[in-house]
Amino acid sequence: MRGLRLLRASAALLGCLGVLLLIGGTPAYAHTALKDATPAPGSTVGTGTSVIELIFAQLKPGTTPKVSLVGPDGTKVPVGQPTVADGSVTCAAVSPLQAGVNTLTYTVTATDGDTQTNAFQFQVADSAQAVTASAACKGLTLSAPVAATSASTEADDTILGLGRTTALIVLAAIAVVVVGGGLVAVRAVRGARPTGRRKAV
Template sequence: MRGLRLLRAPAALLGCLGVLLLLGGTPAYAHTALKDATPAPGSTVGTGTSVVELTFAQLRPGTTPKVSLVGPDGAKVPVGQPAMAGGSVTCAAVSPLRAGVNTLTYTVTATDGDTQTNAFQFQVADSAQAVTSPTACKGLSLSAPVTATSADTDADDTILGLGRTTALVVLTAVAVVVVGGVLVAVRTMRGTRPTGRRRAI
């Protein structure tokens, strides 16, 4: 029973740490939400779509989100330099899209300075209607799409696909959980270790 009592406290501690790990990553994605997008997540658009538009909440003033696209074959789709319309709408010109599932990735900076990277997918079909330039983007002079060779250099701003700050918090929490698991194993082994042979009478 003593060994069982020793196990209960660390197990409860690990449970709390696990909850903190899950909750710790949530705020980073909650305070800069994607409010609207064209093409929208899960939507189907035509191959002639040439502009993407993303509307965010609570972006850091003076910052411009980064946008990249990957086509159905895994190749990068050329994307022009993103431009801001107002303080929350991001517009970028893209090369004509190929049919299949495309993945759009965006990196934003929240008002507290935290950098976040997220992605969503949409379908492109030859038979679907191409998306016209969103109203918010029509007054902008968008740069022509270029091959996103600089996307690899942006990896320094992220860790495991997450913003640097968020990733460091998650990795620290994981390390704490691992150390806690080692302590539980050590205490369990000590609790079950034989106390020695009894002396014969």
């Protein structure tokens, strides 16, 4: 019976932690989801593509996403200062792209102030057609591409690639699981020890 109670307590603990993660982490990803992009994730574009466009579900008013690009040889591709149009469309000029797999990384700020960093890849080919900017980006005066900032600067507001708030919740939940699991294991070991009884003389 004691072992059964310990198992039930452990299951209840894990269930509570699961609810905590769902409540604390899911909204942060939902309200700043990437709805569309040019180039799109997994797409193939021509080397003449000169503008990056990212469309988000929601962005915190007054904030501008950070955008960086790494070419197929591992070097950073110069990206201009991003500009936000219509409150959700982010546009940035890039230097001529190199053929191969390019990795685009973006950091956004949600309406609740939480920051998130994500990345996706797309293919660049000499034979492919260059994509053109949408009307939202064409109406903007975009800054010329400049050398990308260091990765350490871009990650100041993130922990393990997650927004600071979300990351702290996840780390706290992991700590509770480790401590709770240790206590359950100790109690289980103690409960399994045979209790010695003195023989009557």
